[in-house]
Amino acid sequence: MSQQMGQPMVILGDDAQRVKDRDAQSHNISAARAVAEAVRSTLGPKGMDKMLVSSMGDVTVTNDGVTILQEMDIDNPTAEMIIEVAETQEDEAGDGTTTAVAIAGELLKQSEDLIEQDIHPTAVIRGFNLASEKARAEVDNIAEEVDADDEELLRKVAETSMTGKGAELNKELLSQLIVDAIGAVSVEGPEDDTIVDLEYVNIETQTGRSAGESELLNGAVISKDPVHPDMQTDIDDAEILLIDEPIEVEEAEVDTQLSVDSPDQLQQFLDKEEARLKEKVEQIVDSGANVVFCQKGIDDLAQHYLAKEGILAARRVKKSDIGFLKEITGARIVSDLDTATEDDLGAATIRRDGDDELFYVESEGEESHGVTLLLRGSTEHVADELERGLTDALDVVSQTVADGRVLAGGGAIEVELASRLRDYADSVSGREQLAVEAFADSLELIPRVLAENAGIDSIDTLVDLRSAHEDGDARAGLNVFGGSIEDTFEAGIVEPAHAKEQALASATEAANLVLKIDDIISAGDLSTEGGEDAGGPGGAPGGMGGMGGMGGMGGAM
Numbered sequence: 001m002s003q004q005m006g007q008p009m010v011i012l013g014d015d016a017q018r019v020k021d022r023d024a025q026s027h028n029i030s031a032a033r034a035v036a037e038a039v040r041s042t043l044g045p046k047g048m049d050k051m052l053v054s055s056m057g058d059v060t061v062t063n064d065g066v067t068i069l070q071e072m073d074i075d076n077p078t079a080e081m082i083i084e085v086a087e088t089q090e091d092e093a094g095d096g097t098t099t100a101v102a103i104a105g106e107l108l109k110q111s112e113d114l115i116e117q118d119i120h121p122t123a124v125i126r127g128f129n130l131a132s133e134k135a136r137a138e139v140d141n142i143a144e145e146v147d148a149d150d151e152e153l154l155r156k157v158a159e160t161s162m163t164g165k166g167a168e169l170n171k172e173l174l175s176q177l178i179v180d181a182i183g184a185v186s187v188e189g190p191e192d193d194t195i196v197d198l199e200y201v202n203i204e205t206q207t208g209r210s211a212g213e214s215e216l217l218n219g220a221v222i223s224k225d226p227v228h229p230d231m232q233t234d235i236d237d238a239e240i241l242l243i244d245e246p247i248e249v250e251e252a253e254v255d256t257q258l259s260v261d262s263p264d265q266l267q268q269f270l271d272k273e274e275a276r277l278k279e280k281v282e283q284i285v286d287s288g289a290n291v292v293f294c295q296k297g298i299d300d301l302a303q304h305y306l307a308k309e310g311i312l313a314a315r316r317v318k319k320s321d322i323g324f325l326k327e328i329t330g331a332r333i334v335s336d337l338d339t340a341t342e343d344d345l346g347a348a349t350i351r352r353d354g355d356d357e358l359f360y361v362e363s364e365g366e367e368s369h370g371v372t373l374l375l376r377g378s379t380e381h382v383a384d385e386l387e388r389g390l391t392d393a394l395d396v397v398s399q400t401v402a403d404g405r406v407l408a409g410g411g412a413i414e415v416e417l418a419s420r421l422r423d424y425a426d427s428v429s430g431r432e433q434l435a436v437e438a439f440a441d442s443l444e445l446i447p448r449v450l451a452e453n454a455g456i457d458s459i460d461t462l463v464d465l466r467s468a469h470e471d472g473d474a475r476a477g478l479n480v481f482g483g484s485i486e487d488t489f490e491a492g493i494v495e496p497a498h499a500k501e502q503a504l505a506s507a508t509e510a511a512n513l514v515l516k517i518d519d520i521i522s523a524g525d526l527s528t529e530g531g532e533d534a535g536g537p538g539g540a541p542g543g544m545g546g547m548g549g550m551g552g553m554g555g556a557m
Contacts, residue, residue, distance in 0.1 A: 036104060046164065070086075095499055111435075123431040129508065129512065142474060200370040246298070247337075281309060330346045411477045412474070414446040475489045
């Protein structure tokens with residue numbers, strides 16, 4: 001509303017709702033903190049898992065931060081802004097999503113205390129930006145260089161990322177597989193830097209066996225059966241043809257009717273179809289191929305002819321698998337058999353695992369650049385969580401190879417940054433100084449939560465960590481398995497510097513974005529979804545009211 005000639009002017013619709021100033025900030029901070037607290041218990045090697053049940057009844061059991069937030073049924077615009085932090089962290093760093101979201105939530109909690117002391121949000125935002133910039137600069141100062149050839153250190157980075165995600169028992173094997181996979185797809189860049197192309201690392205999961213039987217293949221794994229039981233399945237010198245057209249008789253694009261006067265005419269029609277299929281098979285034979293992977297269907301009669309010619313064939317192979325086979329074998333994808341030649345073929349060795357119903361397509365040639373991580377788990381849920389953990393670890397190790405910097409984990413870097421930020425705060429003038437100190441306090445949430453999730457006293461842990469860092473031990477962190485404060489870098493708890501910098505940047509930007517909002521205006525249509533019934537403070541906007549719009553979260557956790 002606005003005043004004009006002494007009379008109030010209504011500028012919003014009848015059903016529109018509005019929350020302003022301190023109420024709006026309080027509402028937004030509550031929503032954002034609720035998201036952060038939802039994933040806090042998953043942080044660290046001892047973090048707990050969440051069971052997420054979709055509306056279709058699909059069950060996901062995970063402690064991967066971004067997966068939890070994406071699967072949760074959240075209907076709150078502020079909460080969704082925090083979820084974007086996790087998604088950005090996942091895209092840019094591959095890991096550290098829970099850390100980024102937890103820090104963002106703690107920054108908002110600290111900022112609420114500052115706002116209650118009548119410190120303007122603008123001053124808090126400026127202070128947070130100063131602290132974030134300083135913290136990221138200090139990360140670079142503290143970080144240690146790592147060589148792309150230092151396999152032992154890279155394995156430690158992989159193990160740190162995987163621990164707590166279902167991979168503990170076999171982390172030595174799995175971390176070695178990850179380092180080997182990264183090495184296989186790494187190339188020297190133009191300025192002697194290492195470029196890792198994860199596009200050429202394929203991950204396949206298989207249930208029914210233990211994670212210790214996982215393996216890395218220099219090639220592809222195709223989960224298909226031969227189209228005919230008489231086909232040979234193990235071929236050493238395979239000449240592979242990749243086709244994305246069906247080996248079937250072409251059907252008319254419109255409905256057609258065929259009128260025949262005698263059985264002979266019908267037989268002639270069928271003979272023509274058979275001849276066309278035989279012609280397609282002869283084209284494959286003439287190309288020199290003895291293995292065919294077809295993206296589309298293969299007619300039953302064509303299957304018989306292929307088997308008769310001694311050609312192994314698989315049909316309805318996924319488009320992504322056909323593309324990966326192209327990289328592995330050096331073959332070209334053929335869209336028209338009439339044009340297929342020997343030059344289109346690729347070379348590989350093919351083995352068949354009858355128990356798991358898999359084809360192993362391996363190539364040692366110069367044309368080949370692609371590997372497959374075949375992950376095994378006792379059940380589908382175990383295999384899926386293992387895949388999420390190893391995907392994160394792959395991203396983290398590749399970022400470490402490309403970036404070349406690592407840090408001590410276990411909360412060591414957060415406590416060291418907090419100590420340095422408090423020293424830095426003394427040089428900051430104005431109310432921003434308090435925001436810098438609040439930023440330092442927020443970082444210490446990470447070691448506190450690591451301790452809480454491991455069943456260790458968080459206050460004692462933080463006191464001991466601060467004491468160790470004041471004595472000059474910048475790598476002192478919490479080893480959650482023994483509960484001791486030690487040099488976590490030497491203990492093998494190693495994190496990539498890039499992921500930590502990204503988490504600090506993302507968390508700060510998200511917190512500042514929320515703090516800058518002082519007015520929430522919701523359209524009237526939303527009032528039917530929540531409104532006053534949603535339990536919002538002072539009739540907050542429907543769908544935004546209090547945590548009413550996050551009702552789905554309760555069901556998800």
